[in-house]
Amino acid sequence: MTALPPPVSASDVVAARDLLDGVVRTTPMAGARALSALTGTAVHLKCENLQRTGSFKIRGAYTRIARLSERERAGGVVAASAGNHAQGVALAAQLLGVRATVFMPERAALPKVDATRGYGAEVVLGGDTVDDAVVAAGEASERTGAVLVHPFDHPDVVAGQGTVGLEILEQVPDVGTVLVSAGGGGLLGGVAAVLRERRPGVRIVGVQAAGAAAWPGSLAAGHPVRAGGMRTIADGIAVGRPGDVTFPQVSALIDEMVTVDEDMIARALVHCLERAKLVVEPAGAAAVAALMENADRFGATEGPVVAVLSGGNVDPLVLLQVIRHGLVASSRYLALHVRVQDRPGALAELLTQVGTLGANVTDVAHSRIVGALPVGDVDVELSLETRGPDHRDAIVAGLRAAGHTVGG
Structure with missing residues (x-):
């Protein structure tokens, strides 16, 4: 190429x-x-x-830091990451006795932040994106002389x-x-x-x-x-x-x-x-x-x-x-809006029909003010567990055959 x-x-x-x-x-x-x-x-x-x-990130991070000169190691390393590279650099630096500072976005996942700190690195949170963290890490490298350990772009x-x-x-x-x-x-x-x-x-x-x-x-x-x-x-x-x-x-x-x-x-x-x-x-x-x-x-x-x-x-x-x-993408989970009459027992009848069709109801929401509902109707939002695409289609067809208006 x-x-x-x-x-x-x-x-x-x-x-x-x-x-x-x-x-x-x-x-x-x-x-x-x-x-x-x-x-x-x-x-x-x-x-x-x-x-x-x-x-896999520990493989590259350790290789990079282990090949630094004694002088470079003494100055420490910096990195930017939202997760995996941060942890790889932190552990590699710990194993090699090198000080590490990792810049991470302000909203980085707490488990990843905690894990990075747990491996001994100083974590600096700031900015909204990894790109912001990269800029901050680069500035820190220029200011302190610490080596920037890039997440991928180094031999x-x-x-x-x-x-x-x-x-x-x-x-x-x-x-x-x-x-x-x-x-x-x-x-x-x-x-x-x-x-x-x-x-x-x-x-x-x-x-x-x-x-x-x-x-x-x-x-x-x-x-x-x-x-x-x-x-x-x-x-x-x-x-x-x-x-x-x-x-x-x-x-x-x-x-x-x-x-x-x-x-x-x-x-x-x-x-x-x-x-x-x-x-x-x-x-x-x-x-x-x-x-x-x-x-x-x-x-x-x-x-x-x-x-x-x-x-x-x-x-x-x-x-x-x-x-x-x-689960939604594989048709194992289905969310439907079904219109039923606003009368006593209508919701129970709908749920019975759903059960007869073999679906498991995980959540139900009942509203009279959704969209342009005709007077006398209510909207029922159903969250269902299904067995796949064929079962999903059978449920929708069964509800429509029973006279219900069904939408996604």
């Missing part, structure tokens, strides 16, 4: 692995029976959500993240396709460096959230291009522009970049919870979302498929919202 040579090679990744020996975990490779049945080929999940600090970081690729080849030697979520491209670029050199025929696929996709336009233009918007539940891969290091790395080595929408990400997260028994953050579920959406295409390639679960640091409140969204 580009004539620029990749800045990081497989030998760089091997050197990083030697540095990381005894520091990071060799994360498990979990079989995925349901996804294997969906695609018609063996599917495995690389569980970086079970890595120290809950994501040492890319090499450290690439050790995931070495483990993939050891755990699934005959792998045919690897799907990796992509934000700035550090993980994808590092993994691709290993796979392209050691197993040239492997299909390497990057995955972005459609609402925060800077890579497709950048690859088409042949240089980094800033995305037009950043709106996604997958905040871990919401990066506005590919890096100057990661762009030539990724563009030279991968086969394709795909995007997935919010519904599919939510469905993939629910799938990981229900079928794989794994807690994964939205960004970490993106590779599974791409596989679910393109099962025939990716399942048709030669050799097993590996989807990298890049992280599992999800705020419990966000998890609740995403689970509900995922």
Whole structure:
């Protein structure tokens, strides 16, 4: 896709692995029976959500900080992040005896802030976005001389993240396709460096959230291009522009970049919870979302498929919202507005009909002032648990057959 040579090679990744020996975990490779049945080929999940600090980020952060000179270490490090990179830098700095200051948005999730502090870093909250935190971290670096540890755009970081690729080849030697979520491209670029050199025929696929996709336009233009918007539940891969290091790395080595929408990400997260028994953050579920959406295409390639679960640091409140969204997207949860007559017993009759149709009512709201209701009618908002698309359609059809006006 580009004539620029990749800045990081497989030998760089091997050197990083030697540095990381005894520091990071060799994360498990979990079989995925349901996804294997969906695609018609063996599917495995690389569980970086079970890595120290809950994501792959410790690999790159430790590699970067460990290679600083004694003088640079003495000045400390700074970083900016809303979560995973913050924790990776904090733990890496603690292990190496380096002072770390991490800038995080004012509204960063409390569990992530607490975890970062728990690893020994000083946390400075300010601004509304990660971009604000990046500016503050850069200013602090210039003011104090502390080294700015970039979340993805440095060869040492890319090499450290690439050790995931070495483990993939050891755990699934005959792998045919690897799907990796992509934000700035550090993980994808590092993994691709290993796979392209050691197993040239492997299909390497990057995955972005459609609402925060800077890579497709950048690859088409042949240089980094800033995305037009950043709106996604997958905040871990919401990066506005590919890096100057990661762009030539990724563009030279991968086969394709795909995007997935919010519904599919939510469905993939629910799938990981229900079928794989794994807690994964939205960004970490993106590779599974791409596989679910393109099962025939990716399942048709030669050799097993590996989807990298890049992280599992999800705020419990966000998890609740995403689970509900995922259930709605997969037609397991249904919200309806049903118009009934305003008379004694009408609501009870409606609920009886819903029960007869096999749905479980989780919430009911009854109103006489919704929209332009005719005199003598009321609006009943129902929240229902269903068994899937066919059951959802049967419920709606059954209520309409009973004479009710039904809307979403």
